[in-house]
Amino acid sequence: xxxxxxxxxxxxxxxxxxxxxxxxxxxxxxxxxxRLIQTQAKALAPVDDGSLxxxxxxxxxxxxxxxxxxxxxxxxxxxxxxxxxxxxxxxxRTPWTYFSTxxxxxxxxxxxxxxxxxxxxxxxxxxxxxxxxxRLGL
Numbered sequence: 001x002x003x004x005x006x007x008x009x010x011x012x013x014x015x016x017x018x019x020x021x022x023x024x025x026x027x028x029x030x031x032x033x034x035r036l037i038q039t040q041a042k043a044l045a046p047v048d049d050g051s052l053x054x055x056x057x058x059x060x061x062x063x064x065x066x067x068x069x070x071x072x073x074x075x076x077x078x079x080x081x082x083x084x085x086x087x088x089x090x091x092x093r094t095p096w097t098y099f100s101t102x103x104x105x106x107x108x109x110x111x112x113x114x115x116x117x118x119x120x121x122x123x124x125x126x127x128x129x130x131x132x133x134x135r136l137g138l
Contacts, residue, residue, distance in 0.1 A: 022136060027063040029132045033125045034058045034066035040121035041070070045078070052078060052117075070118060079118050083111015 038058040045053040055071035072078075083091045097108045 022138075023063075025136055026133075026138070029129060029136075030064050030066050031060060032132070033129045034060070034068050036128050037068045037121045037125035040124050041068070041117050044117035044120055046115045046117070075118065077112065078115050081112055081114030083109065085111045085113040087114045 035058060038056055041056045042053050045056065047053055052070070052072045052075060055075070056068070057071065058066060058068045060066050080087050081091065083096075084093060085091065091111055095108050095110050097106055099105070100107045
């Protein structure tokens with residue numbers, strides 16, 4: 001039977017290489033998760049003129065930190081609904097009238113039903129991240 005011996009330095013170098021490999025994989029998972037959230041949110045965002053979808057951006061803030069943002073100021077209303085259709089149940093209870101520049105006329109509404117795009121995308125990203133981290137044994 002062959003005998004294998006390692007010095008302390010050899011073990012330390014091997015452990016460092018292993019750690020670097022794991023950290024590189026974690027960095028890849030963070031990037032892939034953020035990209036997945038961005039892609040899913042864009043795919044689920046309702047498209048009228050495309051400005052909501054186009055406002056969804058992803059940026060890496062270092063190796064292990066990413067941010068996905070929605071720049072459209074009305075995104076929260078699309079996600080949660082408005083008026084009597086608000087998912088939280090705290091929307092306006094009476095109809096209101098506003099001038100629609102898109103339609104060129106006054107419109108009366110009770111609100112808009114929720115069209116969730118952000119929550120489902122974040123949920124998908126969270127599941128992906130957990131699954132990939134478990135595969136690494138973390």
